[in-house]
Amino acid sequence: MALGLLAAAALGGAYLGSKYSVKNDLIQLRAVGTALMKDKAKATPDRVFLIFEGRSYTFRQIELASNRLAHWLLAQNVKPKDIICIMLQNHPTFYIAMWAIMKIGAIPSFINTNLQEDALLHCLTVSNTKIFLFDPMYENQVATIAEKARASGTNIYAYGEATEYDGEYTNSLALALTPKVLSAYPDNDTSESLIRGIGITDVALLIYTSGTTGLPKAAIVQHARLNGIIWGSSVLSGMTKDDTSYCCLPLYHSSAVYMATHITLNVGGTLVLARKFSVTRFWDDIYNNNVTIFFYIGELCRYLMNRDPHPYENKHKLHTCFGNGMPPEIWNQFRARFGVKNICEFYGATEGPGGTFNLNKNEHSAGAVGYYGPLIRTFIRSDIKIIKIDPIKEEPIRDKNGFCIECNYDEPGEMIIGMQAQGGRARFDGYYKNNNATSKKIIQNALKKGDVYFRTGDLLKMNKDGMIYFLDRLGDTFRWHSENVATTEVSQVVARYPSVAETNVYGVKVPNHVGRAGMVSLILRPNTQLDFADFYQHLSKHLPKYAVPIFIRFVPSMNITGTFKQQKTTFRDQGIDKVPENEQPIYWLKDKTYVPFTVEDYDQIAAGKHKL
Numbered sequence: 001m002a003l004g005l006l007a008a009a010a011l012g013g014a015y016l017g018s019k020y021s022v023k024n025d026l027i028q029l030r031a032v033g034t035a036l037m038k039d040k041a042k043a044t045p046d047r048v049f050l051i052f053e054g055r056s057y058t059f060r061q062i063e064l065a066s067n068r069l070a071h072w073l074l075a076q077n078v079k080p081k082d083i084i085c086i087m088l089q090n091h092p093t094f095y096i097a098m099w100a101i102m103k104i105g106a107i108p109s110f111i112n113t114n115l116q117e118d119a120l121l122h123c124l125t126v127s128n129t130k131i132f133l134f135d136p137m138y139e140n141q142v143a144t145i146a147e148k149a150r151a152s153g154t155n156i157y158a159y160g161e162a163t164e165y166d167g168e169y170t171n172s173l174a175l176a177l178t179p180k181v182l183s184a185y186p187d188n189d190t191s192e193s194l195i196r197g198i199g200i201t202d203v204a205l206l207i208y209t210s211g212t213t214g215l216p217k218a219a220i221v222q223h224a225r226l227n228g229i230i231w232g233s234s235v236l237s238g239m240t241k242d243d244t245s246y247c248c249l250p251l252y253h254s255s256a257v258y259m260a261t262h263i264t265l266n267v268g269g270t271l272v273l274a275r276k277f278s279v280t281r282f283w284d285d286i287y288n289n290n291v292t293i294f295f296y297i298g299e300l301c302r303y304l305m306n307r308d309p310h311p312y313e314n315k316h317k318l319h320t321c322f323g324n325g326m327p328p329e330i331w332n333q334f335r336a337r338f339g340v341k342n343i344c345e346f347y348g349a350t351e352g353p354g355g356t357f358n359l360n361k362n363e364h365s366a367g368a369v370g371y372y373g374p375l376i377r378t379f380i381r382s383d384i385k386i387i388k389i390d391p392i393k394e395e396p397i398r399d400k401n402g403f404c405i406e407c408n409y410d411e412p413g414e415m416i417i418g419m420q421a422q423g424g425r426a427r428f429d430g431y432y433k434n435n436n437a438t439s440k441k442i443i444q445n446a447l448k449k450g451d452v453y454f455r456t457g458d459l460l461k462m463n464k465d466g467m468i469y470f471l472d473r474l475g476d477t478f479r480w481h482s483e484n485v486a487t488t489e490v491s492q493v494v495a496r497y498p499s500v501a502e503t504n505v506y507g508v509k510v511p512n513h514v515g516r517a518g519m520v521s522l523i524l525r526p527n528t529q530l531d532f533a534d535f536y537q538h539l540s541k542h543l544p545k546y547a548v549p550i551f552i553r554f555v556p557s558m559n560i561t562g563t564f565k566q567q568k569t570t571f572r573d574q575g576i577d578k579v580p581e582n583e584q585p586i587y588w589l590k591d592k593t594y595v596p597f598t599v600e601d602y603d604q605i606a607a608g609k610h611k612l
């Protein structure tokens, strides 16, 4: 059993995806996501599952609270397979709501808590949600869409921290599910029959990802995939019931909800949940809670490296960091400085059919997101390819026979991942009610007639030892603060501003930062000037915080001779440090307005003294 996988893990890296020679039925017996919490609550009711701000929660406590909410949902006539949207913060109420929804066979759909206006409304309407639960702290954002959401049939309720603990929360926006309201409902378990019919090809979760068309796309996660991820990651992380994990990533993200939460649950460990990442509190949290596994995204590691030494940074029990996007150049320094033994870096999209994994214990494979050496290729039939891409069109290059061309070693190209048919784990379940977006992610007849691959949309390269390195995102999105920013969404908002004539949005590299910062090149209408503070107000009202451009550049023309794409590529490559003299100064976001960006500002950023 699991020979390929274990051998791969032992080698220090793995391809996490379709064909670890595991019997399919092991993974596919049950809709694990739905059953896991119920099982644990029965088997170990008094075990502490969650620690939040110093308070412990046993399985029994979470189970009882989610039972009540589940009975309330049933009383609202929620049926198995209905979609319920939740916009909740990192707080025990997130788990209570998630399991309440899952245990009655309904489908939780996690809303990014930065959203408001059109993007938020879109998330509710695209999933046809009957019920939307939001934490009172997001009331102002929800107020921007409440009326329209109701008009399209969504019932809105406040449920979250204030409603759970002080019971005092009321407002005019929505009925609040206070403890008093919920006390009318029983806290015994809901009937097994509600989930009995749920199979592995049913939808387990919807997670929204930024689309190239602007608005978020709801990525479908079927139980088969969730099972595969939970099981595979549990093994690869090496986590056991004696481990304590630390999650400060937003729970609406797949890393937090699939990985941190479900791995911990699966192995029976304890999860320490933080409201959000705090560089000042981090080592205290790790030390005080005896945390052994930290779930990261790349920028968090960078922030930790940039801060002054902390008295606990070498006195903790942390042995493993598990996550995605640690900047390649800091791995060895990170391990040396903080004395962490293992860096488990994975690469994979929320919705992708597979990914890669590098369990790194020494300098040898530092910086790689995966290892795909000859031994692994013997155990696991090859499913990952890196193919040549036209740098301007950012589309695969086809040869004279119509097939894609695989890259040579060390040559950057797009990673594509082979897909399995319905019911397999290496699947792409598509986007909910969005066939156009779904078909854009699929490439057929890539390397031979009849094959089907998932397009990751990412540029990677592999060296001759089989180490895989992440380089950049392709296409019309870029990553910033671990969110995907869709350039078209930003462009549309910028273009609505009255004095803007033409605009071009892209992401630029900034020293000491992970991902790309948003930059907008502008041409203004004749005889107008930009009121920077007002422009910022406009942007921040209509865009999530992470999508508001950091830099503005005024350009004389959008270069009509070249294509729009060529233009974008040129601007993107010029970034913030190679902008021609006659287009200076560029401006940057500071204190809710834009001010000239100086050489001194650049130096501060480069020296790690200014965090964007």
Ligand SMILES: *[C@@H]1O[C@H](CO)[C@@H](O)[C@H](O)[C@H]1NC(C)=O
Binding pocket: 186, 188, 189, 190, 191
């Ligand atoms: C839960 O309790 C209610 C009454 O409080 C009862 O009607 C119902 O059958 C119970 N449900 C289960 C699954 O035992």
Ligand SMILES: *[C@@H]1O[C@H](CO)[C@@H](O)[C@H](O)[C@H]1NC(C)=O
Binding pocket: 288, 289, 290
């Ligand atoms: C952490 O471990 C120490 C001893 O190893 C123990 O005394 C302490 O109670 C533990 N703290 C928590 C929060 O588990």
Ligand SMILES: *[C@@H]1O[C@H](CO)[C@@H](O)[C@H](O)[C@H]1NC(C)=O
Binding pocket: 436
């Ligand atoms: C999907 O693509 C087709 C053909 O390109 C187009 O006509 C249709 O409007 C698109 N649908 C959506 C929802 O974008």
Ligand SMILES: *[C@@H]1O[C@H](CO)[C@@H](O)[C@H](O)[C@H]1NC(C)=O
Binding pocket: 559, 561, 562, 563, 566, 567, 570, 571
């Ligand atoms: C404008 O387009 C031309 C032709 O494609 C190209 O050579 C030139 O570098 C472009 N200029 C800018 C500023 O992008």
